[in-house]
Amino acid sequence: MRTPRALVSALLLTTLAACGSPPSGSGSSADAQDEIKVGVLHSLSGTMAISEVTVRDAELLAIEEINQAGGVLGKKLVPVVEDGASDWPTFAEKATKLIRQDKVATVFGGWTSASRKAMLPVFERYKSLLWYPVQYEGLESSPNIFYTGATTNQQIIPGLDYLKEQGKKKIFLVGSDYVFPRTANKIIKAYAAANGMQVLGEEYTPLGHTEYSTLVNKVVQAGPDAVFNTLNGDSNVAFFKQLKSAGVSAEAMPVLSVSVAEEEVKGIGVDNIAGHPVAWNYYQTTDTPANQAFVKAFKAAYGEDKVTSDPMQAGYNAVHLWAEAVKKAGTTEVEAVKKAAGGIALERPEGLVTIDGENQHLYKTARIGVIRPDGLIEQVWDSGEPIKPDPYLKGYSWAGGLAEE
C-alpha cells in the first residue's frame, strides 16, 4: 500500500492553515483605545445550557446598561461570548482563549463547580480575573476569582437553621453525585450532630439520573421530618414527580432544595413542587427598588414571560461590581482592581452586598422561600442582615476538621 502523496501534502497544508490563520472576529484593535473587552463564558450548548444561557443574558444586560450610562473609564465594554459547551475542559480552553488571544480585562462565567475547578488554574496561571456567579460548596478562595453567589454559610447553614426553627429533627439527604452535594452533605452532617438533628439517610444518584421510584420509597420508609435536596438539573423533575405520585405532600415532608430557582420551577412543573421550600439569597419577588428595576429591564430586553433567578442576579451583580471596582481603581489592571474591590458596597436587587476583600466573596442576606402555585417564590424567612462570607467555615466550632486549606 502506497501513501498517496497528495494526501500528505494536504495534511501539510492544513497544518499550515491551522498555524497561519488565527480566527478573525476576535477583533483586531482598530479602536481598542475606547473599548474594553470582557469575556462571557457559559454553556450555550449541552445539559447546562438551559440554566447558563439565562445568566449570560443577565450579564449582557448589565454590560448594556453600563454602556448606556457611558461605559467604564470613558470606554465602552465589548463582550466576547464563548461557549463552554457543558464540558469542563472546554471551559479551560475557552478561558485561555479569552485571556491570551482576546486579552479581555476580566471574565464572567461558569456555573458548575467542575467548570470553576477547571478554569481556576487558567486564571491563576495568567493572573487574570474570573467572576463566578453561582452558589457553591465553599472550601475555596482563589486570589483570581470573585465569588458573587453564596458560599455554604450563606445558603446551606441558614437553610438548616430554618429547618431547625421549624422543629424538623429528622432529615434525609438526597443529592446528585458530584462535589457540591457531597461537600454540602458533609457540612450538613456536622451541623446535625452539633444541633441534635438526626440524619436518617444519605443517597446519591448520577447527574442526569431520572429513575427515582426506589429512592423515593427509601425516603418514605425512613419517614424523615424533612428532606435536604442537592439534586441538580433534570433529576429534580423526575424526583419531584415521583414524590408527588407517592402521595407525599409539602406539608407532611417539606423538601428543601438549594439548586432549584424560578427557572428550574418552570421545568419541574409548578404542580409538582409548589409548597416546598428553597434556600437562596434572591427571588424575583424580593422587595427592593433595585430589584423592581432589574426585573423590569430584564423583561423588557428578553420578553415578558421570562423569570429572574438568584444565579442570574448574581451574574448581573458581578458585572456591576467589577465596573465599580474598575472605576475606583482607575484602571482594568487585575491587581489594582482586586485591591479596589475590597469594601465596595452596592444596593443590588438582593439587597446590600459588600465585597469582602480578604476572601473575595460577598456579604449576602440569606433568604428562605416557598414556591407559590404561580411558579414564583415567596420569601418566608431571612437572616435579617447580610452574612459575612466564611468559605472555610472558620467561625463555626462544629465545622472544625471539615475545612483544610
Added chain:
Amino acid sequence: MIKRNLPFAAIAVIALVAAPLLLEPFRLSLLAKYLCYAIVALGIGLAWGQGGMLTLGQGVFFGLGGYAMAMYLKLSESGGGLPDFMVWSGVEELPALWAPFANPVFALTMAVAGPVLLAVVLGTLVFRQRVRGAYFAILTQALAAAMVILLVGQQGLTGGTNGMTNFFELFGADLADDSTQRVLYLVVAGVLGVLYLATRQLVNSRFGRLLVAVRDGEDRVRFLGYDPALVKTVTFAVSAGLAGLAGALFVPVVGIISPALLGVVPSLELVVAVAVGGRQVLAGAVLGAVVMGYAQTTFSEQFANGWLYLQGALFILVMTLAPKGIAGILGRLRRARTA
C-alpha cells in the same frame, strides 16, 4: 524510497520547525491537543480502517492513559500529602491503588500497558467468540459508558465528574511556561511522527496484509490456517496502546482529565474524525483528527451559538460528497492528474 518519504519529511519539518515559530503559544498548544487526538485516530485507522473493527470506545483507553499520567502529576506535586480533590472528597489517607503512581516510570508504563492489557483481555474474550461487526461496536461503546459511571462514582479515587486538574509541573518544568508548552508540543509531534511511521510499517508488513485479509474474509483466513482472533486481538491492543499514550501526553498539554473526555460522545467524535479524514489510509485518520479538531475550535469561536450544527454539517457534507473522506478526494485528484 527517498521520494516516497519526501512528503512525510516536508510535514515533519513544518510541524517541528515552522509551527513553533509561527504560532502563538495558545494556538500551538491547541495544535498539540489535536495531535494527541491524531495519535488516537491513528489507532482507530489501524483497527477500523485496516482491520474492520469499528471501535466506539477508544476513549476508555485514552482515559486510562490520561488518568495514569494525572495521578503521577498530582502525587509529584502534593509531595507526600493528599491530592487536592481527595481533601475535599473526605478521603483521609492515600488509597493503595494510587501509591505506585508516584513513580513516573510506573505511571508512564501503566499509561500504555493498562490499555493494552484491557484490550488483550477484552479481545481474547470477544474475538474468540467470533463477536464482530455491530456487536463489537456496541460492546466497546457500552464499555465507554460504563467507564464514565465508574469514574464519576468513585469521587474520592478519581475526582468524580470534576476529574483532575490544576497541574503545575512535569519533571520539574513549569507547565504554565510557554517554553515548556513548546517542548511538549515538539514531543507530541515527534511521537506522532514516529508512531505514524511504525504503524505504516506494520500495515505494509505481512501482518498488515493478514489484517486486511481478516477484514475482508475472516472465514477464508481461518480456513487457510491462520488465527483471525489472534490477529484482531493484537491489532486492537496496539490501537489501545496508542490511545493510552495519547492520553498520557494529552494531560500535561491540556492540563485536565475528566470523564467528559472519554465517554461515548468523545469516542464517537474520534471515529467521525477518522471517517471524515478517510479510514482507508492511516494518513487520512491523522488528517481527519487535525481537521475536525481545528474545525471545532474555529466554529465554536466564530459562532458561539449553534457551532455544533456546523460541525455536524461538515461531517454530513464530507460523507455524502466523499464516502471515502478527504483522503478519498485527494486520491482521486492524484489519479486524475497522473492519468
